[in-house]
Amino acid sequence: MSYIVEMLHITKDFPGIRANDDITLQIEEKSIHALLGENGAGKSTLMSILFGLYQPDSGSIRVRGKEVKISDPNVATSLGIGMVHQHFKLVHNFTVTENIILGMEPHKGPVIDIRSAEKKVEEISKLYGLAVDPRAKIEDISVSMQQRVEILKMLFRDAEILIFDEPTAVLTPQEIHELMQIMRRLVEEGKTILLITHKLKEIKEVADVCTVLRRGKLVGTVSVADTDEERMAEMMVGRQVSFHVEKGPAKPGEELLRIENLNVKNVKGLLGVKNLSLSVRAGEVLGLCGIDGNGQTELVQAITGLTKIESGKIFLRNINIANLPIKERTDLGLGHIPEDRQKHGLVLDFTLGENFVIHNYYEKPFANYGILNKKAILENAERLIREFDVRSGQGAMTPARAMSGGNQQKAIVAREIDRSPDVFIVVQPTRGLDVGAIEYIHKRIIAERDRGKAILLVSLELDEIMDVSDRIAVIYNGEIVGIVDAAATTENELGLMMSGALRKTHAAPQAVHV
Amino acid sequence: MTTRKEKIVLPLIAVLLGFVLGSLIVAFTGRSPLAMYAAIVKGFSGIDILNGQPLNSRYIGEFIIQAMPIILTGLSFAFASRTGLFSIGAEGQLMIGSLSATTVALLVRAPTVIHLPLVLLAAILGGALWGAIPGFLKARYNVHEVVVTIMMNYIALHFNNFVILHIFGSVDRVKTAPFPTTALLKSPFLESITRNSRLNWGFIPVILALLIFAFIINKTTFGYSLRAVGYNKEAARYAGMKVNRNIIASMAIAGAFAGLAGAVITVGTFNFGRVIQSAEGYGFDGIAVALVGGNEAFGILLAGMLFGGLKAAQPLMQSQGIPREIAGIIQASIVLFVAMKFGIKMVLDKFERKQAPTTEGDRV
Structure with a gap:
């Protein structure tokens, strides 16, 4: 059995937290390997290490059997590792092709050779069934098409190992289905896929092997065919779900x-x-x-x-x-849990306590004659944090920006339900x-x-x-x-x-x- | 690094780097940086290290005179900034404040206890009105406040000059007739204890303004909603706040601070309405003060005093053979370094991590 990527005994510390603790991840060539874990389990850190954004404190990485040191993303790219980020990195008023060649523009003399680039993009798109129009502008195409442009970007750079970071978070059920087909097609053509997700259904549908992380530690690696969703969920959360x-x-x-x-x-x-x-x-x-x-x-x-x-x-x-x-x-x-929690639901630069009173900050007991009652705001926050199990570093004084997505959402749910x-x-x-x-x-x-x-x-x-x-x-x-x-x-x-x-x-x- | 520490340490480092750069430039021109520092120390205190002169309260009075208006324009910029608005309008609001003060000073006859408060109030209202206009245009028609406030500065300048020359009349085409003493912030007492500096009661409204700023922003529901709008307009709207009303109110209050600065100059430093040739830079100094002061009242006080002292030191530097522009260069580079705070923070964080790797490991 040949592993294309091996991350061996990786440990990474951040101030106050050990994000990765002796994690070993071995990925077989031409497979879809899922990396499963809750928010904050250490998935993103591990992938950032593989992509050269962070350096591990200890442990080693082998690509195609050779030990490598991935000091920055350019090294990762030259090793054939590519990443589709959760938040796309595209220039909106550029065309698909312009975005794909950005940073490595092919040229004839001093002039960018957009024609040949377009042709190559079209060829790759056809080969993998992506159906992307190389001349369309990013702002005119749908989110799922934009994601395909990100995929094309990697393929254009001859990536062999593709990391997908929560790729389905922004997609509709139909689009998810299409993405799964594209992934299978990519593997058929010899690529290896590393899928970061917390959606069990997708893993079950598309992945071959699944590695589960919990709180920075490796829980285990299982064959997807032999493991049911309940078991994977239990591994991820640490209890029955x-x-x-x-x-x-x-x-x-x-x-x-x-x-x-x-x-x-x-x-x-x-x-x-x-x-x-x-x-x-x-x-x-x-x-x-x-x-x-x-x-x-x-x-x-x-x-x-x-x-x-x-x-x-x-x-x-x-x-x-x-x-x-x-x-x-x-x-x-009328109560409202908004679609976009960071745009409508929270003021990210406010503390958690301030966010809890966003509807009624001017009412008693939170204010008296237009003057805020910080003590009442704090007590309210502590009550909601306790009651709804909202986790944050510094309790009521935590800036909302510093909280994980899940806890941000819990905070909004707490606030809205509390208003009854x-x-x-x-x-x-x-x-x-x-x-x-x-x-x-x-x-x-x-x-x-x-x-x-x-x-x-x-x-x-x-x-x-x-x-x-x-x-x-x-x-x-x-x-x-x-x-x-x-x-x-x-x-x-x-x-x-x-x-x-x-x-x-x-x-x-x-x-x-x- | 925690955000609290950042707020104090980063501006201090920026100030330090600004002075280092200034020293290098002075050294490069072949002069002694020591002479520059001597001039700056003298600008703040009158102490002359090179010639052994002791503390001179006249210099203190003069540097406070320089600091007062830019603290107020700093508050003006910061207040709008807290609501997410970038107001370049302090300069024009200051001129309108000054013109309003001039009008009340010249036309009203009353004892000091009535006349002086009326003068200050007129300046505050004039500035607030001038600020409310771009606020209204922003709220109602989504016209960008930067464009409007810049244009309003020109209108204010020429309006001021027109009124002073053609309505109040000016014998020398530079200034109006002197104001009655009942309209003035001037104080023979303060002048006498500072060896005839121009120090006046203007510092009292400045201190009040600082306190009011901090109070509104941090303690009131109004400040809460302003900050909510400033940080995230959409979330404020979702929560049912009146975003447009907040924008107008915020610009008006910002204008009020700048208008007060106009009064402090016109009936404090001077005692007549002035024809203004071109913008005097109080507005831009205010932006610098607010940026260095981190948009907080206390920070603005310190930054205002620093820049006021540098302004006061300019003529002294020139007498030492150091170009006065160096003070401007130091001021500008401090602002630049503040703007580069993320870079500075990165360097500091790296340094911190290298310093204490073991303690971090223990915490896990």
Whole structure:
């Protein structure tokens, strides 16, 4: 058996923490090797060492059997190691080809030879089934296409070992499926793939071998074919994890949120939400699923007040909130876990304590006659940290920026649930989180439901929608194409509706009241 | 390094490097850096190391005079900056503040206890109005505040000169008639204890301004919402804050600080309204002061005094045969080094790690 990359007994210390502790990772040639672990388990550090961004404190690295010292990313590139970063590094107003050749531009005399580069990009794209237009501008192509450009960038540089860092975090279910096919194709053509992820389903689907890390230590390396998801999750988290969201039957009560004939324009000035009607009752979770960009964002922003609507009504209990300022909607009992936690959910340069009071910093007990009460803010933070198990280095005084993504999300969930809103708009609540955190957040959402709140769950993760929701509404092209009972539907049925191929009249409680 | 330590250590290193660079340039021109430092020490205290002169309170008074307006314009820049706005408008707001002070000083007749507060209030309101305009344009029409504030500076300059020359009238085409003493911050007492420097009561509003700045930013709900808008406008909007209103309020308050600076100059250092040939640089000095002071009240106080002292030292340097521009070069290079703080931090972190590898291992 030949290993193409071996990282042997790697240890790496950062001030205050041992990020990697005697980790050994051996990767077979022409295989897909998954690296699994929770946020902060040391995956990124290990990969950064392999890519030459960090130097290990001890341990050695062998590539194709030869011991190497990877002192910077250029060395990694020359060894045939390439990395697709989670956050793409592309110039938005450049074309695909211009981005790919950036830094190693082929030239004829003093002039860049863009033609031959385009041709080469096209050839590689065809070989691996990437279907990328070399002349398209980055800003005009979809996120999944941009990811393929990153892949092309590595292939153009003759990378043999491709590191994918959380590649599916930004993709829709369909795009994930396509990416998996591309990965298999890459391996068929002789490449080796190292896949960093915390999504077990993907590992099961595509990987051959899986190495699990926990808190900087190696837990083990297993063959994916012989190991089930439960076992891998247990290795990752260190305890048994339940995948199935434990929940009793919903007891729907009165309608708390009712949307009537809503029209909302999107950023392009076209109608992103078209004549949409929907209602959510007390004590139920209505899941809204659809392919990204079918009007979910516009709908959520219209309900929460971040966008102006064109026409229509949004009732919270029996008050039309469609044109009220955000503040008043919040005060009437609307809660919102936003899609983008770093853009909307948190002020990253504020402390955790300051972030907890972002809605009510001016109210007693947090303020008195316009003067902040730091003690009350601190006590509030300590209570929420305890109650919701939000982990951070310096407790309430930790800058939000210094917290892990999972704990940032937990902080937002804590803040919003603590306000106990009657109508709760929950958008992508577990994006990028690990299994443990996902389990916890789902539990809290169900608990809110059981307390009689109306919950609208918007997610691109089909599993999440199916597990947590009581009813599922499918949005396609700005319209609701069907509402189904979560217990009675299948992934296949939802998939057909999401792609607009199937329309269903409303099942379960009647949703339209005109 | 912790952020707290960073806030203190990095500016100090920047100041140090600024002086090192200044010394090198002086040495390069063939003069003695020692003479430069002697001039600077004299600018701050009157102590002349080279000729053995003792402390002279006149110099202290004069350097405080230099520091007062740039502390206020520093507060102005910093306040807008905390709301995420880059205001270049302090210069013009200062001129309008000065013009408003001139107007009230010349037109109102009242005893000092009424007249002087009215003069200061007029300056504050004038500056606030001048600041609110770019704030409004930013909030309402999303016009960039940098462009608007720069243009407003020119408008302020020519408006000031027009009013002084054509409405108040000027015999020598340079200044108005002198103000009545009831409008002035001047103090024979302060002058007498500082050997006839121009030191005046202006430092009291400056200290109040520093305290108010720190209070608003750190202690009030208003400051909280301003900082939220400054750090992340979208999150502030999501939380239901009135982002546009905060932008206008922040620019107006920034303008108020700069307007007050205008009064401190016009009825403190001088006692007449002035025709201004071109921008006097208080606005830009204020940006430098705010940057070095880390946008914090205490830091701005220290940075303002440092730059005020350097300004006061300029004529003294010239008398030592050192070009006065060196003081400007030191000031500019300090700002440059502050701007390079990430680089400095990286070097420091490397140094720290090399110094204490064992203690770090113990902590794990």
